[in-house]
Amino acid sequence: MKLKLHNLLFFGVLIQVISTQGIITFNFFKLFGIWQLKSVVHFLGVLIVMTYFLANILKRQKLTISEVDILFFAYLFISLILLIVNADSISGFLITFREVFLVFILILVYKQAPIPVFLWRKILKWIYIFVLLNILFIGLTYILGPEKYMELLTGRFVWPFDPEYKFKISNFYSFWRSPGLVGEAASLGYFGILAYFLFEEDEKFRKRKIYPLLLAILSIVRSVYLVLVIYFIISFLSKKENIRKIQLTMPYALPFLLILLIPMQRYNLFSFKSIIIRINHWLDDIDLKFNWLTGGGIGKAGAAANEMGFLATLDNYWLLMLISIGLLGIMLILLFIYEKSINRRKLRIILFGFFCTSFFITITQSISFLVLFPLLFLHKQESLMNGVNQ
Numbered sequence: 001m002k003l004k005l006h007n008l009l010f011f012g013v014l015i016q017v018i019s020t021q022g023i024i025t026f027n028f029f030k031l032f033g034i035w036q037l038k039s040v041v042h043f044l045g046v047l048i049v050m051t052y053f054l055a056n057i058l059k060r061q062k063l064t065i066s067e068v069d070i071l072f073f074a075y076l077f078i079s080l081i082l083l084i085v086n087a088d089s090i091s092g093f094l095i096t097f098r099e100v101f102l103v104f105i106l107i108l109v110y111k112q113a114p115i116p117v118f119l120w121r122k123i124l125k126w127i128y129i130f131v132l133l134n135i136l137f138i139g140l141t142y143i144l145g146p147e148k149y150m151e152l153l154t155g156r157f158v159w160p161f162d163p164e165y166k167f168k169i170s171n172f173y174s175f176w177r178s179p180g181l182v183g184e185a186a187s188l189g190y191f192g193i194l195a196y197f198l199f200e201e202d203e204k205f206r207k208r209k210i211y212p213l214l215l216a217i218l219s220i221v222r223s224v225y226l227v228l229v230i231y232f233i234i235s236f237l238s239k240k241e242n243i244r245k246i247q248l249t250m251p252y253a254l255p256f257l258l259i260l261l262i263p264m265q266r267y268n269l270f271s272f273k274s275i276i277i278r279i280n281h282w283l284d285d286i287d288l289k290f291n292w293l294t295g296g297g298i299g300k301a302g303a304a305a306n307e308m309g310f311l312a313t314l315d316n317y318w319l320l321m322l323i324s325i326g327l328l329g330i331m332l333i334l335l336f337i338y339e340k341s342i343n344r345r346k347l348r349i350i351l352f353g354f355f356c357t358s359f360f361i362t363i364t365q366s367i368s369f370l371v372l373f374p375l376l377f378l379h380k381q382e383s384l385m386n387g388v389n390q
Contacts, residue, residue, distance in 0.1 A: 005056055010119045012048030013378075016371040017126055019045055020191055022183030023153050026165065030155075035165075042367055043094075046102070053109045064112045068339050072332045073108070076101055079298055079325050086299035095304040099364045100324050104336065106374035111340055114381045124205050127195050127372075131212045134180035134188060138218050141169075141178035149178070172220045180215075187366040189219030193227055194372035197350055201376075223361045227353035234349045288323065295326035303365055317358035340377055347376060 019025060019042035029037045057063050080101065087093035141149045146169045150157040160170040168184040170177045177185035192215030199209040216224050290297035301314060301323045314320050321330050341347045354363065354373070363369050 005052055005059065006114075006116055006119060008048060008052040008055070009113055009115055010123065012045050012050075012052055013115075013123055013375070014045070014126060015048060016042055016045030017123060017130070020187070020368045020371050021130055021181045022187075022367070023167065023179065023181045026154065026167075026183075042371070045371075046106070049106070049109060049113075053113060056113065065108075066339060068332075068335055069108060072104070072336045075325070075329060075332055076104070079295065079329065082296065083298045086297075087304070088299070092299060092304035096299045096302060096324075098370065099302045099304075099320065099362070100298060103364055103370055103374055104333070106370075107336075107340060107377045110374050110378040112379065114379045117380050117382045120378070120380050121202065121204060123375075124198065124202060127198065128205065128208060128211070130181070131192065131195055131215050134182065134191070135211065135215050135218065137180050138178040138215075141176050141180075146171075146176055146178075153181075175220045177220050178218075180219075182368060184366075185219050186221050186223065186361065187368045189216050189221035189224035190363070190366050191368035191372065192216030192219060193224050194368065194376075198372065198375060201346070223357040223363075226357045226360070227350075230353035230356055231349055234352065235346070238345075238349075290323045291326055292322070293326045293328055295322065295324045295329060298324040302362065314362050315360060317361065317363045320362050320364075350376065 019038075022038060025038040025041050026035050029035045080097075083093060083096055083100075087096065137153075144152065146159070147157045150162075150167070150169055154162070154165055154167055156162070158165075161168040166183065167179055169179050170185065178188070179185060180188045182188040182191055192212045195212035196209050196216060199205040199212060213228075216228060288297050288300055302320050318330065321333065337351060341351055357363070
């Protein structure tokens with residue numbers, strides 16, 4: 001029975017991982033004339049995981065939760081009731097539930113859902129295969145060009161965003177932001193960076209982490225780069241010997257850095273124009289009443305508000321949460337995440353990186369993030385991985 005439950009968890013997670021590859025699932029269901037079912041794959045994986053969770057509770061007759069969990073999820077439950085009242089449709093309810101609630105539910109489940117290391121490494125193998133495939137298809141984007149690439153994979157080309165298929169291809173200066181097999185560059189980048197972090201905590205896959213790192217870099221997404229820069233800088237500075245190295249090399253490195261600023265300035269890589277535009281949107285284009293302390297606008301912002309223009313993206317996860325559950329809810333989020341990352345220094349550095357980048361992107365609108373981020377908290381059985389809790 002125990003093995004069967006573990007297999008249920010394994011298949012639930014695996015199906016979620018497969019759901020991140022939107023172009024693959026699109027083409028699979030398109031063969032049967034029902035490409036729309038690609039959006040159901042993620043939901044199916046989550047449903048299987050929740051089935052495992054409930055079956056495991058019934059079997060063990062035990063649920064491990066803390067006072068913080070009780071307080072946080074009680075608050076979320078009240079917000080859920082308000083969402084039911086606010087939601088304009090079932091699809092709007094499901095989208096908002098996914099953007100606001102799902103990631104925390106999965107973290108709670110994974111934190112106390114043990115999976116044998118051999119099954120976990122099978123999941124990592126699938127992630128590794130998808131990483132390599134996406135790198136190859138990014139290369140194919142440059143070989144064919146964006147128009148032929150999208151026509152090959154989806155049957156048509158719509159620049160930059162296909163409103164029906166939900167795939168996007170764009171450019172950043174002279175670089176194509178390829179959707180790879182995921183379907184959108186930002187989600188592709190977060191698939192790469194989260195795969196990198198998952199590989200790094202497993203001694204068997206650590207030597208392969210260069211590939212997801214390369215995928216994250218090839219995504220050409222600045223919010224992804226911000227997470228990487230924060231992670232590498234803090235990790236580097238957390239070691240005393242590295243601080244000494246900086247002190248010794250700074251006089252020689254400073255002139256090089258100043259020279260490097262010249263091409264960066266020339267190509268406006270330090271331009272804050274897009275940030276200023278976003279701030280102006282936040283100040284001028286959000287015509288929505290909400291309470292700063294408790295929110296109250298849940299279901300009225302985010303992807304569920306697609307017909308309301310800028311409210312559909314916001315480009316700021318914390319603003320979405322402020323509107324949805326208020327400052328009180330955000331404080332409970334931070335307390336919940338803090339408790340779940342106790343004694344895991346590397347994980348806290350990763351979390352800080354995502355905390356910062358979430359000011360510039362509504363990160364839970366990425367399926368890759370919703371699937372892979374909670375896996376950082378998944379409990380792996382057997383102490384076969386060195387450095388997990390370092």
